[in-house]
Amino acid sequence: MNTESRVTTTLAEMRNVSKWFGPVMALNGVNLEIGSGITGLVGPNGAGKTTLLRLLTGQIKTSLGGIDVCGRDAWSARAKDHIGLCPFGDATWDELSGRKLMRVTAGMRGFTGAEARRRAESVLETVGMAKRADRPVRTYSKGMRQRIKLGQALVHDPDLLVLDEPLNGVDPVGCEELNDLFRTLAAQGKAVLVSSHILHEMDQLADRILFICRGKLLASGSLAEIRDMLDDHPLKVRISCGSPRCIAPQLLMLESVKSVSIEPPSDLLLEVQNPSRFYAEFGEFAAGNDAQVQRLKATDTSTEAVFDYLMERAARPE
Amino acid sequence: MLVLLALAVLITYLWSLPKPWHPDTRTAAELARQIVLPLYMGFLLPVICLGYASAAIADERTGETLVYLLTTNIPRPLVYLSKYAAALLLTLGMTLGGLAALCLVPGKIGLEALGIFWTVTACATAAYVGLFLLFSAWVRRATFLALAYALMIETLTGNIPGVVKRITVSFYAKSWLYESGEPIDLAPGGVVLGLFDPVTAATAQWVLGLASVGFVALGMWIFSRKEYD
Numbered sequence: 001m002n003t004e005s006r007v008t009t010t011l012a013e014m015r016n017v018s019k020w021f022g023p024v025m026a027l028n029g030v031n032l033e034i035g036s037g038i039t040g041l042v043g044p045n046g047a048g049k050t051t052l053l054r055l056l057t058g059q060i061k062t063s064l065g066g067i068d069v070c071g072r073d074a075w076s077a078r079a080k081d082h083i084g085l086c087p088f089g090d091a092t093w094d095e096l097s098g099r100k101l102m103r104v105t106a107g108m109r110g111f112t113g114a115e116a117r118r119r120a121e122s123v124l125e126t127v128g129m130a131k132r133a134d135r136p137v138r139t140y141s142k143g144m145r146q147r148i149k150l151g152q153a154l155v156h157d158p159d160l161l162v163l164d165e166p167l168n169g170v171d172p173v174g175c176e177e178l179n180d181l182f183r184t185l186a187a188q189g190k191a192v193l194v195s196s197h198i199l200h201e202m203d204q205l206a207d208r209i210l211f212i213c214r215g216k217l218l219a220s221g222s223l224a225e226i227r228d229m230l231d232d233h234p235l236k237v238r239i240s241c242g243s244p245r246c247i248a249p250q251l252l253m254l255e256s257v258k259s260v261s262i263e264p265p266s267d268l269l270l271e272v273q274n275p276s277r278f279y280a281e282f283g284e285f286a287a288g289n290d291a292q293v294q295r296l297k298a299t300d301t302s303t304e305a306v307f308d309y310l311m312e313r314a315a316r317p318e
Numbered sequence: 319m320l321v322l323l324a325l326a327v328l329i330t331y332l333w334s335l336p337k338p339w340h341p342d343t344r345t346a347a348e349l350a351r352q353i354v355l356p357l358y359m360g361f362l363l364p365v366i367c368l369g370y371a372s373a374a375i376a377d378e379r380t381g382e383t384l385v386y387l388l389t390t391n392i393p394r395p396l397v398y399l400s401k402y403a404a405a406l407l408l409t410l411g412m413t414l415g416g417l418a419a420l421c422l423v424p425g426k427i428g429l430e431a432l433g434i435f436w437t438v439t440a441c442a443t444a445a446y447v448g449l450f451l452l453f454s455a456w457v458r459r460a461t462f463l464a465l466a467y468a469l470m471i472e473t474l475t476g477n478i479p480g481v482v483k484r485i486t487v488s489f490y491a492k493s494w495l496y497e498s499g500e501p502i503d504l505a506p507g508g509v510v511l512g513l514f515d516p517v518t519a520a521t522a523q524w525v526l527g528l529a530s531v532g533f534v535a536l537g538m539w540i541f542s543r544k545e546y547d
Contacts (some may be wrong), residue, residue, distance in 0.1 A: 057389050060545040077393040086390045091382035108390045152386065 009035050010249055011082070011160050011191040012056060012074075017065035026051040028215040029065070034160065034193055038186045040206030041195040042307055048215040049195050050088070050164070056193070057085045057162050070159055070267070084158035086149045088165050088195075090142065098133035098140070098148050099124065102155060109156040123151040128177060142169030150178070160191045169202060179205055199304040209303060211310050218310045226310075227301050233309045234258050234271035236299045237278070242292030244268045250289065254281045266294075319369045323416045324361055327423055329353070334424035346430035347502040349421070354431055355504070358420055359491060363439065366412050366470050367446035368464035374405045375454040375541070376461065394542040395440055398455065402534055406447045414444045420446040434499050441526045442491040448533030449487070455541040487529065494522035 012034040018036045021025040027048045034056075043049050054060045055067055058074045067074040070082040093101055102120035111119055118233075124130040127147040137148060146169055153161060163182075167175045182192050182205065196202060202209055202223075209226065211218040219226045227235065241247060247270055256278035258271040272278040275298070286293050300306075330353050334344055375398075378384040387397050417439050421428030452462040453467070477487040484488045493516035496505035506514070517525070 059385065059388050077391050080391040083389065085385070087385050089382045090387075093383060093384070105386070108386070108392065110391065156391075202457075316374055 009189070011035055012069045012193075013067070014052075014056070015066050015068075017055065017062050017067060019055060019060070019063045021215055025095070025215055027055070030212075030215075030217045032217055032220055033209060033301060034191050036045075036186065036189045036191050037207040038182055038192045038194060038205055040202040040209040040303070041193060042197075042209055043212035044311070045197070046214075047212045049212055051215075052212065053162055053164055053193075053195060056160075057083050080157075081156070082159040084153035084156065084161045086153040086161070086163045086166050086167070090145050090149075090150070092129060092137055092145070092149060094138035095136060098129055098144075098151075101137055101148065102133070102151055105152045106155045111156070119157075120157050123155045126154065126181065126309060127151040128174075143171055143174050146170050147174075147178075150181075154185075156189070158209050160193065161185060163192065163194045165196055166199070167192060167196070175201075181258075199307055202300060202303040206303075209306075211307060212313060213314050218314055219306075221222065223301065223303060223306060224275075227306050230309050230313070233300070233312075234273050235275045235278070235301070237272055238263075238268040238295075238297050239268040239270065239293060240266050240295040241268065242266070242294070247289065247291050250285070251282075254278065254285065256281055271297075319366055319412065322362060322365065323412070323419065326357055326416070327419050329357065330420050330423045344424055344427055345502075346427045347504060349424055349427055350431045350434065350499060350502055352502050354417070354420060354435055355492070355495070358417060359435075359439070359442070359495070360473065360476075360488065362416065363413055363442060364446055364468040364488070366416065367409050367443055368450045368461065368468055371405045371450035372407045372454050372460040373446040373463040373547045374401045374451055376458060379546060380460055388546065395538040398451075398538045398541040399534070402447065402451055402537070405451055406444060409447050410440060410443055411436040413439055417419075430502060434502065434504070435496065438491050438494050438498070441494075441530070442487055443509070445487045445526050445533065448537065452533050452537040452540065453512065455537045455544065479515075481515075487526070488519065489526045490522040490529075493517045494519045494526075497522075 003033075010033045014030050014032045017027055017030045018025065019024035027174055030052065041052065049062070055062060056074055058069075058080055060075070061075055069079040071083075072079040074083075091219070093104070096104060099120060102124055103116050106119045121130065124133045127150050129144065129147050129151060132144065137145065140148065146166060150163070150166060153163070166182075167178060170178060182194065186192050186207070194202075194206065206223070206264045208220065208222055210220045211226070220228075244262050244266055248262055250259050251257050251268065251270060256272055256274045258273050260271075263269050283295070285291070300309075330349075332351060334349075336343075375384070378387060388394070390397070392400075414436060417435055418432060421432040421435070449467075450464045451461070453463045457463055472486050472488050476483045476488045492514070496514075496516050497519035499505065505516075516522075
């Protein structure tokens with residue numbers, strides 16, 4: 001299921017990509033584009049997320065199909081100029097200090113001398129580790145390691161940033177800081193691909209979401225667009241108003257409303273078939289009636305809810 | 319590795335001390351035949367080489383840091399070549415340093431042996447490092463494979479009569495040494511030499527050189543194509 005929203009500037013593209021390890025098919029005919037902005041990659045364990053990330057960062061080759069990053073084959077060294085990876089594992093060269101590690105990483109990316117030092121300092125500042133960078137990495141907490149790994153991914157100013165569970169182990173304040181950083185990078189035109197199993201992280205963070213399950217891409221697009229396309233799961237809308245019993249029959253008259261139930265004392269729970277149409281119809285209704293609407297909230301538009309619906313749909317026999 | 323070297327130096331020192339049953343001063347030929355050839359060339363050299371070279375890539379894999387090397391913009395063959403250069407430099411430091419320590423412990427007699435052994439040691443190190451780094455690029459537990467190779471192939475096969483031992487690095491190192499060690503009468507006599515059936519020093523040099531290049535080239539090819547987990 002691909003929604004109509006096309007990515008603005010395509011930085012990475014997968015064309016009919018399949019990958020199998022012996023008899024196990026890890027990815028099956030995946031087509032997707034990743035553009036500037038934040039893209040979330042969501043799926044259960046064993047869905048193929050890690051395989052997709054490893055393919056995209058040129059660690060493994062496709063069995064079928066092709067992957068381009070900034071116009072170059074993802075396997076090639078040239079493509080890796082444009083990719084920054086923050087892997088899931090905590091491992092890095094622990095015996096080095098954070099500052100030294102950053103300079104070494106800059107060196108591995110071809111920057112030497114003053115430029116390597118400048119980049120290292122700039123990145124340490126960006127990830128909030130400048131004041132703690134002289135300690136050996138082995139003494140860092142999990143959250144600090146995440147920041148240092150993120151710095152390693154950013155040191156060469158990549159166009160595509162691939163982050164595997166980047167908020168894992170980071171405290172809530174740190175999460176918010178890092179999310180702000182991701183948004184800033186996305187606003188600069190970079191593509192940020194974030195894999196996460198914590199679905200609610202994606203609600204506010206991702207511009208687009210890739211739902212993946214059993215090696216197949218179930219859906220891609222913005223959360224709202226994907227939700228709209230789930231016809232078999234009417235949108236659930238909760239309305240808090242002054243006189244629910246009065247307006248319930250009138251709401252039922254709207255074409256987009258499938259059912260209405262009253263939840264005392266002041267709530268109505270609606271099942272809506274076509275969300276965009278409903279919002280238009282409800283706007284007119286609320287303006288023309290004294291409905292005293294205090295709150296209107298769609299209750300199943302979260303990443304988690306959409307993911308559950310998609311999984312349910314995928315599990316159904318064809 | 320340093321412990322093994324220190325132990326070897328201690329053995330050499332004890333060997334060099336005058337004893338009631340051997341009151342004469344030791345000669346360079348004795349040092350070469352009784353200590354450097356069996357203890358160093360036959361055991362320590364491959365062990366030192368495998369210690370550093372087999373861990374070069376395998377440790378990055380087990381430590382999960384290989385991902386950083388594989389996702390840089392450095393082409394994989396160059397990453398491998400850099401690993402080889404680094405492992406070779408480190409190992410040469412250890413092997414040549416160890417050889418020097420071993421030869422200089424007994425005093426002046428060791429200088430002559432050192433002059434004969436150091437070039438062979440350097441070339442054999444290059445070949446061993448190439449081979450063990452190839453193992454490292456190929457399998458996860460490269461140290462076990464390298465250890466099995468060093469003990470089974472180099473030690474056992476390298477000492478049996480016939481042509482099978484020509485697949486070992488030590489055969490060519492010894493062949494070279496027997497020729498270059500003529501001034502101190504290093505080669506064994508008569509039947510033993512006949513059974514060993516050495517090649518000429520020139521052939522040994524070519525084989526060791528080509529083997530080093532071949533191992534590195536094969537390792538680069540494997541490393542540039544392999545999908546590491």
